[in-house]
Amino acid sequence: MWSEEHIETYLKDKLDNKRFLHSLSVRDTAVKMAICYGEDENKARIAGLVHDCAKNMNGYELMNIARKHGYKISSIYEESPQLLHGLVGAIIAKETMGIKDKDIFNAIAYHTTGRKNMSLLEKIIYLADYVEPLRKYPGVEELRELAYKDINKALIQSFDVTIKYVVEKGQMLHLNTIEGRNYLIKIVGE
Ligand SMILES: [Fe+2]
Ligand SMILES: [Fe+2]
DSSP, X not given: OOOHHHHHHHHHHHSOHHHHHHHHHHHHHHHHHHHHHXXXXXXXXXXXXXXXXXXXXXXXXXXXXXXXXXXXXXXXXXXXXXXXXXXXXXXXXXXXXXXXXXXXXXXXXXXXXXXXTOOHHHHHHHHHHHHSTTOOOTTHHHHHHHHTTOHHHHXXXXXXXXXXXXXXXXXXXXXXXXHHHHHHHHHHHO
16 A cells, blocks of 8 residues: 555645645544544545545546446436546545555545445545535534534535535436435434
8 A cells, every 4th residue: 555655745746736735634634533433543544635536637537437447427427527536536546556445445435425324434534525624615614513523413414515505506416415314314313
C-alpha cells in the first residue's frame, strides 16, 4: 500500500487546490469522528484522505474506468457521470494505491450516494465529507454538531439536504440515497 505521503503527492497532482484542501479536511474530520464513535482511526484517516481522488476526472473518463471494471452504466450515471467519482475513487484506491481493505473501498465508493445498511466507517466518511470545517451551506453548523452526537440522525439530515438539492436542480435521484434514508428512518424510529 502507498504511504500517506505518496497518496498526498498523487492527490496534489490530480486535484485542484480547493479539492486537495477539502481532502485533508475530510481526513482530519473523519479521524475526529472515528475517535468519537470508536471506529479504527487509521481506516478513517485513509478513507477520508482518498475519498475524492477521482473528483476532477471528466465524465468520459469516469464512465470508461467504471465500464472497464465491469460496472453497468445506468441512465442516472449517463445523466450525472460525476456520481461515479466515488466508485472510481474506490477502484483507484484499490488498484493504484494498493489499499485492500473492503470497508475503506465501500466508504469511498458510497460517499457520493450513501446506501442502505452503511457500515460505521461508511457513515463517518459520508458525514465527514459533509461537515468538514471548510464546508459552507445553510445549516452546516447544526449538522456539524449533530454529526458528533447522533450519527444516524445527522445522516438523515444530510440525505435530506442532498435530495432537496438534486430535486431543485431537476436531476434524477439515486436509488441508493433514497434507500439509505428509508433504512435509517426505520432504525431511528425503532
Ligand atoms: Fe466526493
Ligand atoms: Fe468530498
